[in-house]
Amino acid sequence: MSPQPAAALDSALSPASGRLGLRQYMICLRGIVLREGLRFVHQRERFISSLVRPLIWLFIFAAGFRQVLGVSIIPPYKTYVLYEVYIMPGLCGMILLFSGMQSSLSMVYDREMGNMRTLLVSPFPRWFLLVSKMLAGVTVSIVQVYAFLAVAWLFHVRAPAMGYLTVLPALFLAGLMLCALGMLLSSAIRQLENFAGIMNFVIFPAYFASPALYPLWRIQEASPLLYAICQANPFTYAVELIRFSLYGKVEWLSLGVVCGCLVLFLAAAVLAYDPARGLMARKKDMGG
Amino acid sequence: MQHVRAIGQEGTPAALEVAGVSHFYGRKQALKSVSFSIRPATFTVLLGLNGAGKTTLFSLTNHLFDTRHGEIRIFGHDINRDSSEALRRMGVVFQARTLDLDLSVRQNLAYHACLHGIGARDAARRIAAVLETVEMSDRLDDKARSLSGGQMRRIEIARALLHSPPLMLLDEATVGLDIRSRAGILSTIRSLVERRGIAVLWATHLIDEVEDGDEAVVLRQGEVVAQGRVADIVQATGTVSIQDAFASLNRATADGVAP
Numbered sequence: 001m002s003p004q005p006a007a008a009l010d011s012a013l014s015p016a017s018g019r020l021g022l023r024q025y026m027i028c029l030r031g032i033v034l035r036e037g038l039r040f041v042h043q044r045e046r047f048i049s050s051l052v053r054p055l056i057w058l059f060i061f062a063a064g065f066r067q068v069l070g071v072s073i074i075p076p077y078k079t080y081v082l083y084e085v086y087i088m089p090g091l092c093g094m095i096l097l098f099s100g101m102q103s104s105l106s107m108v109y110d111r112e113m114g115n116m117r118t119l120l121v122s123p124f125p126r127w128f129l130l131v132s133k134m135l136a137g138v139t140v141s142i143v144q145v146y147a148f149l150a151v152a153w154l155f156h157v158r159a160p161a162m163g164y165l166t167v168l169p170a171l172f173l174a175g176l177m178l179c180a181l182g183m184l185l186s187s188a189i190r191q192l193e194n195f196a197g198i199m200n201f202v203i204f205p206a207y208f209a210s211p212a213l214y215p216l217w218r219i220q221e222a223s224p225l226l227y228a229i230c231q232a233n234p235f236t237y238a239v240e241l242i243r244f245s246l247y248g249k250v251e252w253l254s255l256g257v258v259c260g261c262l263v264l265f266l267a268a269a270v271l272a273y274d275p276a277r278g279l280m281a282r283k284k285d286m287g288g
Numbered sequence: 289m290q291h292v293r294a295i296g297q298e299g300t301p302a303a304l305e306v307a308g309v310s311h312f313y314g315r316k317q318a319l320k321s322v323s324f325s326i327r328p329a330t331f332t333v334l335l336g337l338n339g340a341g342k343t344t345l346f347s348l349t350n351h352l353f354d355t356r357h358g359e360i361r362i363f364g365h366d367i368n369r370d371s372s373e374a375l376r377r378m379g380v381v382f383q384a385r386t387l388d389l390d391l392s393v394r395q396n397l398a399y400h401a402c403l404h405g406i407g408a409r410d411a412a413r414r415i416a417a418v419l420e421t422v423e424m425s426d427r428l429d430d431k432a433r434s435l436s437g438g439q440m441r442r443i444e445i446a447r448a449l450l451h452s453p454p455l456m457l458l459d460e461a462t463v464g465l466d467i468r469s470r471a472g473i474l475s476t477i478r479s480l481v482e483r484r485g486i487a488v489l490w491a492t493h494l495i496d497e498v499e500d501g502d503e504a505v506v507l508r509q510g511e512v513v514a515q516g517r518v519a520d521i522v523q524a525t526g527t528v529s530i531q532d533a534f535a536s537l538n539r540a541t542a543d544g545v546a547p
Contacts, residue, residue: 123373
């Protein structure tokens, strides 16, 4: 590369001026969401696996277990429902859970690859960047959930028509909570290899110790200890929030717990990524 | 310490001012009361061997870490207290490659423009201009993954220029590149200093990248052991070249003897 006059720059670029206003914030948010979307589109395997995983549960696991696991009439259901219908909200939660943890994995990857630094040296406040990143992750998750619901609908596993609309805020809140948890975990993971621990110690326990696959009263009958664990599991409330909202109802306790956990996890994540106090400040940056 | 003369000038705000900065990783001290300043429109080399503390200093300067001991100001804006204004005036090229390999050159640059609140139309104009500057206009729609190491570096430089910062920090930007790519990148950066008046802090351990007219700050084990014009540092150390001066400064401090 020969020395290139910088004259081209002179005419095109003027220095940044003025304060960052609402418009600039919206541009930044749009850019982060767009990038997450582009990455998702480019990683088709990620989309396919996110769709195949719950479909396997729906069409193989549920088909086998519906003869074994009886579901009585429990709210929000007004009649007996097929087991496939019962686990549908849990599988939506599963997509959000995996996707939230995938965002965590992506942040660890970004940090290891250096991409995270380009985000963190933006002039926007760190909390805004992290919230934008979370919103981007949730947007991608919700697209996956609706793709799953569409496939399930084609195979006659359906919720009331209005439920597909009323579930949206619940998906959004539950997705945000799980993304915030993923972000918090990503700040504590030093290397990509350690992510396997997340699978074993977060995703599987959270998923199985919840009403995603079996009603809580069944768990209570089987083991009071496991029931207590389920009640302490935030994912339990995410699943119930989704379940009720699919039937146009609000489960207030679940809504409260999900919102509370969201605030808690998000605050902890912002703190963890704070250059002054967070875990990031204690990590040695490699180099000269 | 070989303090030939202060780089900053009184009365004009320094592009970068580092004052008494120390940093610790646990009990290990990575920087020991580092102080120097660089004037606008100057090319300043931050010289140091691996582990000297260059990257730590960069991480503090671009606010990846908080500066807990000392102060760092970018054109008068404190990086801790007024980080937004400070970061807007700074373009950074990191030592590690930071392009998103799955995205195209255009998408990578557009993402960066968004991170600085630059709208789509303005971003398109700026992207065209910075790519022309680094001679990469023809790779606009290529995936970053398809670029060579030197080309990726050029795109990262273009990205750092996109929001027109008056200060650029480049951390070992030429490491791992062949001689031709290194020379090309270095001359582009020097041209930006001359033509656009950008202040550049160029961290390196490659001594052949330093010229007599450059300003230099020499770091050793987290301490500034010399600063000033390269020719003056050479003279002050009683050597004949910056290679000898650098070796002398590192050897002398390693022995605990002033050069």
